[in-house]
Amino acid sequence: MSGAVVGEVAAREAGDPAATAASPWRLARRRLLRNRVAMVMVGVLVLIVVLCLSAPLYAHRVAHTNPFQSNLDGTTIVNGKPVPVMVQSTEGLGLGVTPIGPTWDIHHYFLGADQQGRDVAARLLYGGRNSLMIGAAAAAITCFLGTIIGVISGFFGGAIDGVLSRALDVVWAFPVYLLAISLSTVLIARGFSWGPFHITSSSLLLPIFIIGLVYVPYVSRPIRGEVISLRRREFVEAAIGLGATDRRLLWSDILPNIVTTTIVFFPLMLAISMLTEAALSFLSIGVQEPNASWGTIILDGQDLLYTRPTVALAPGIAIAVTVLALNVLGDGVRDALDPRAKLRSTE
Amino acid sequence: MKDRKTLPAVLLAAAIAVVAVGSSSARSADHKGGTLKLLAKAAGGTLDPQVNYTLQYWQLYQATYDGLLAFKKAGGDQAFEVVPDLASGYRISKDGKTWVFTLRKGIKFSNGKPVTVQDVVSSFQRIFKVKSPTSGGFYAGIVGADKCLKTPATCTLAGGVVGNAKANTVTIHLTAPDPEFKFKLAVPHASIVPASSPPTDAGTKPLPTTGPYYFASYDPNKQLVMKRNPYFKEWSHDAAPAGYPDEITQKFGLTVEAQITAIENGQYDWTLESPPADRLNELGTKYASQTHVETLTAFWYAPMNVNIPPFNNLKARQAVNYAIDRNALVKIFGGPKLAVPSCQVLPPGFPGYHAYCPYTKNPGATWSAPDVAKAKKLVQESGRKGAKVTVLSSDDEVNKAVGVYLASVLNQIGFKATAKTISGNIFFTYAQNTKNKVQINVQQWYQDYPAASDFLHILFGCESFHPGSDSSINIAGFCNKPINNQMHKALALESENFPAANKLWSKIDRQVTDQSPMATLFTPRHIDFVSKRVGNFTFSKQFYWLVDQSWVQ
Numbered sequence: 001m002s003g004a005v006v007g008e009v010a011a012r013e014a015g016d017p018a019a020t021a022a023s024p025w026r027l028a029r030r031r032l033l034r035n036r037v038a039m040v041m042v043g044v045l046v047l048i049v050v051l052c053l054s055a056p057l058y059a060h061r062v063a064h065t066n067p068f069q070s071n072l073d074g075t076t077i078v079n080g081k082p083v084p085v086m087v088q089s090t091e092g093l094g095l096g097v098t099p100i101g102p103t104w105d106i107h108h109y110f111l112g113a114d115q116q117g118r119d120v121a122a123r124l125l126y127g128g129r130n131s132l133m134i135g136a137a138a139a140a141i142t143c144f145l146g147t148i149i150g151v152i153s154g155f156f157g158g159a160i161d162g163v164l165s166r167a168l169d170v171v172w173a174f175p176v177y178l179l180a181i182s183l184s185t186v187l188i189a190r191g192f193s194w195g196p197f198h199i200t201s202s203s204l205l206l207p208i209f210i211i212g213l214v215y216v217p218y219v220s221r222p223i224r225g226e227v228i229s230l231r232r233r234e235f236v237e238a239a240i241g242l243g244a245t246d247r248r249l250l251w252s253d254i255l256p257n258i259v260t261t262t263i264v265f266f267p268l269m270l271a272i273s274m275l276t277e278a279a280l281s282f283l284s285i286g287v288q289e290p291n292a293s294w295g296t297i298i299l300d301g302q303d304l305l306y307t308r309p310t311v312a313l314a315p316g317i318a319i320a321v322t323v324l325a326l327n328v329l330g331d332g333v334r335d336a337l338d339p340r341a342k343l344r345s346t347e
Numbered sequence: 348m349k350d351r352k353t354l355p356a357v358l359l360a361a362a363i364a365v366v367a368v369g370s371s372s373a374r375s376a377d378h379k380g381g382t383l384k385l386l387a388k389a390a391g392g393t394l395d396p397q398v399n400y401t402l403q404y405w406q407l408y409q410a411t412y413d414g415l416l417a418f419k420k421a422g423g424d425q426a427f428e429v430v431p432d433l434a435s436g437y438r439i440s441k442d443g444k445t446w447v448f449t450l451r452k453g454i455k456f457s458n459g460k461p462v463t464v465q466d467v468v469s470s471f472q473r474i475f476k477v478k479s480p481t482s483g484g485f486y487a488g489i490v491g492a493d494k495c496l497k498t499p500a501t502c503t504l505a506g507g508v509v510g511n512a513k514a515n516t517v518t519i520h521l522t523a524p525d526p527e528f529k530f531k532l533a534v535p536h537a538s539i540v541p542a543s544s545p546p547t548d549a550g551t552k553p554l555p556t557t558g559p560y561y562f563a564s565y566d567p568n569k570q571l572v573m574k575r576n577p578y579f580k581e582w583s584h585d586a587a588p589a590g591y592p593d594e595i596t597q598k599f600g601l602t603v604e605a606q607i608t609a610i611e612n613g614q615y616d617w618t619l620e621s622p623p624a625d626r627l628n629e630l631g632t633k634y635a636s637q638t639h640v641e642t643l644t645a646f647w648y649a650p651m652n653v654n655i656p657p658f659n660n661l662k663a664r665q666a667v668n669y670a671i672d673r674n675a676l677v678k679i680f681g682g683p684k685l686a687v688p689s690c691q692v693l694p695p696g697f698p699g700y701h702a703y704c705p706y707t708k709n710p711g712a713t714w715s716a717p718d719v720a721k722a723k724k725l726v727q728e729s730g731r732k733g734a735k736v737t738v739l740s741s742d743d744e745v746n747k748a749v750g751v752y753l754a755s756v757l758n759q760i761g762f763k764a765t766a767k768t769i770s771g772n773i774f775f776t777y778a779q780n781t782k783n784k785v786q787i788n789v790q791q792w793y794q795d796y797p798a799a800s801d802f803l804h805i806l807f808g809c810e811s812f813h814p815g816s817d818s819s820i821n822i823a824g825f826c827n828k829p830i831n832n833q834m835h836k837a838l839a840l841e842s843e844n845f846p847a848a849n850k851l852w853s854k855i856d857r858q859v860t861d862q863s864p865m866a867t868l869f870t871p872r873h874i875d876f877v878s879k880r881v882g883n884f885t886f887s888k889q890f891y892w893l894v895d896q897s898w899v900q
Contacts, residue, residue, distance in 0.1 A: 068755070068758070069755050069758070069759060070675065070751070070752045070755040070756070072672070072674075072675035072678045072679065072752070073672060073674060073675055073678075086678050088678070088682050088683075089627070089628040089631060089632070089682065091628070091631070091632045092628075092631040092632035092633075092635045093630075093631035093632075093635050093638060093640065093684060094631060094682065094683075094684045095627040095628060095630060095631030095638070095640070095681055095682060095684055095685060095874070096624060096625075096626075096627025096628035096629075096630075096631060096681055096682060097624070097627075097678045097679075097681060097682045098625070098628060115624065115679070115748050116679075116748065116751055116752060116755065188767070189769070189783075200735075201737070201765075201767065202737070202765035202767070284742055284747075284768045288765050288766065288767055289750075289751045289754060289765065289766035289767075290751065290754055290755060290758065290764075290765065290766065291765070303623060303624060303625060303744045303748075304624075304625050305604075305625065306604070306623070306625040306626060306629075307625040307628070308625070
């Protein structure tokens with residue numbers, strides 16, 4: 001018996017007349033498409049991803065700016081007149097230089113400039129690319145390693161489970177942010193070298209691996225519990241009775257039933273990873289300048305909160321909207337893939 | 348012959364002056380009292396005056412500790428003048444190697460015990476016992492110092508510092524004449540503390556003081572409290588004038604933004620921190636009368652490690668100098684009222700200063716504009732194009748912004764640069780240690796005393812380069828033997844012919860600038876933002892605001 005059969009049974013339980021003929025994936029997709037809030041969030045996410053991917057297009061073709069190069073002596077156009085990007089105070093003692101605020105003109109410093117005279121809108125789009133990429137890659141590492149470790153631990157049990165579970169308990173014992181900050185602080189100084197592998201301190205791979213690794217227990221623990229539960233189910237015991245090998249049990253009976261859990265975890269871990277990346281970058285131990293991420297832009301904006309709050313607010317809003325969309329989508333995916341949850345929600 | 352008509356006028360003027368001085372001192376007495384409330388983001392570490400090397404506490408030591416000599420407690424350039432403090436006077440032998448100080452009588456520590464010759468001798472030994480950061484630099488020329496540096500615990504400075512209780516004198520013997528020795532005796536590391544002081548860093552436990560105030564309590568997580576020294580009687584207005592407030596406190600922990608707001612609201616009187624960039628305009632307009640901007644003898648610079656790629660190539664280093672838009676950096680610092688572009692080591696107005704700037708579009712005395720085309724050409728010629736560079740800076744707002752700007756410039760001229768920040772708590776020592784392979788970083792240097800050697804010899808002399816050590820202030824690792832020999836020549840010349848020595852320092856300044864072990868960025872100015880109630884603000888160019896000389900009522 002396979003996961004597909006389980007899915008069909010569950011679908012029948014859900015009272016779907018077409019369920020007997022449809023695959024569980026098709027059923028899940030149908031349920032997801034019916035979830036309007038989740039679909040709106042998918043739209044929001046697609047829009048954010050498309051905007052972020054178009055960052056070079058915006059920077060070079062629309063705003064005509066290089067968001068990685070300081071432009072402290074530059075000028076821009078406001079109401080048809082050239083004005084300096086960094087405005088020198090001329091009142092009183094003449095202290096302070098303030099970056100230009102939002103012009104709301106898509107061609108000229110739409111969201112204003114940061115302390116280096118760089119276009120905040122262009123950096124926001126480039127920063128979004130890095131934040132999304134780091135979040136997605138870290139979430140993929142977390143889900144992949146978490147699933148592998150959880151399945152091995154739950155399926156084989158005994159000493160293997162003991163060693164793996166205790167190792168993960170050690171990681172679990174640290175507050176996750178403290179662990180991520182400690183690892184980043186150590187590795188950001190000299191990068192990471194292990195045999196032939198070397199990651200430079202400015203590489204985006206560093207935050208990806210750090211964030212990806214610290215969250216592994218968050219995925220592997222529930223997966224392990226689910227595998228232990230599956231191991232005792234009738235269809236697995238029947239397969240064992242028929243002489244199925246461990247390999248066949250894993251590939252044909254356990255993994256197909258676990259993969260939905262991993263899929264449900266992915267958007268949630270993506271949201272958490274993005275928040276962690278923003279936190280690390282805000283502490284200067286994530287993405288390194290001149291690279292940008294939403295976290296680094298908030299850090300840049302922190303020094304301008306009093307005069308130019310847009311610099312910090314814009315990436316803050318971007319993170320909030322993206323994480324909200326991912327969480328709502330994650331709930332939708334869970335509802336779609338877990339029919340019992342669906343039953344609960346329609347009761 | 349005297350003019351008869353002028354005599355009555357002179358007498359009248361004298362009478363007016365006496366009345367004026369009398370009423371002025373009466374007015375001054377009216378201002379005595381109250382608590383001056385200072386703020387700082389964090390504590391400045393140990394309170395031991397012979398160990399601490401921060402401006403934060405050196406500023407407070409002016410009202411607490413005394414040495415044999417002191418910088419005059421006065422505003423402006425007068426503050427560079429060295430005057431007798433615990434010593435009533437001193438004489439120097441013809442060969443410049445023997446300094447004899449006569450100790451003043453009747454001065455007591457804040458614990459009530461008198462200051463004796465033994466306290467002075469033991470204080471000099473203690474400089475080495477506590478491994479004062481300048482023991483190997485400022486005081487290494489005292490006879491016996493070499494032994495003390497090797498085995499600090501048993502330091503006696505035998506034959507180096509000799510006390511004569513009967514004559515009430517202390518004699519210091521030097522291995523070679525040192526015309527800058529008077530400056531070195533006037534900094535806090537040469538403070539006189541009781542002979543009973545521990546031979547280790549006193550840390551948070553305050554040592555008895557001789558000045559108008561003593562440290563009543565110190566909790567680095569909370570605050571520092573200074574109270575009037577009950578045993579203090581003013582012996583020299585120039586060296587140790589009595590202060591106005593009854594109590595001075597320095598509270599730690601508030602963010603800089605919160606500190607500025609608290610001062611605006613009159614809850615506190617001053618902050619150690621530089622105001623954030625986004626509050627400068629507000630301070631300069633709404634609070635202009637409470638904002639004091641002062642010129643400093645200091646410079647911001649970016650040392651380039653001359654011993655590792657890519658800056659082990661002269662052209663690569665010069666390219667950085669040509670490419671930097673110093674006006675842009677001035678903007679980062681708050682505008683032209685707060686910083687002035689510079690290309691050389693010595694700051695304006697300093698002994699040996701002669702305006703020089705080869706790294707500009709029109710080379711000459713002053714910087715005018717970057718020459719990016721020349722910089723790109725030099726990078727190409729250096730063969731370092733495409734080299735990876737990490738620009739390191741401290742994590743505070745301005746340092747970080749300067750680091751990011753430098754990375755941007757390096758990328759513009761052909762390097763592959765990233766900017767990295769590390770905590771200000773470890774940055775200074777981290778950047779000094781060659782093991783960390785720092786290629787280029789953002790630094791500031793504020794004078795210890797007014798002599799060209801304090802910039803040129805300390806920052807770029809071979810003797811200041813200690814590979815593998817956290818204490819290697821020659822961060823660029825620049826050791827050019829011919830230039831270093833000239834530095835020694837200039838030091839020796841100072842005692843014979845000071846103007847000639849300064850002329851030589853000026854030449855050395857140009858040579859070091861040409862060799863580009865650093866990119867000089869700008870000369871900063873200093874902002875003090877005080878509350879409305881603070882009066883008689885006096886800024887010493889040597890130790891900045893003289894806190895106890897201001898009143899709060």
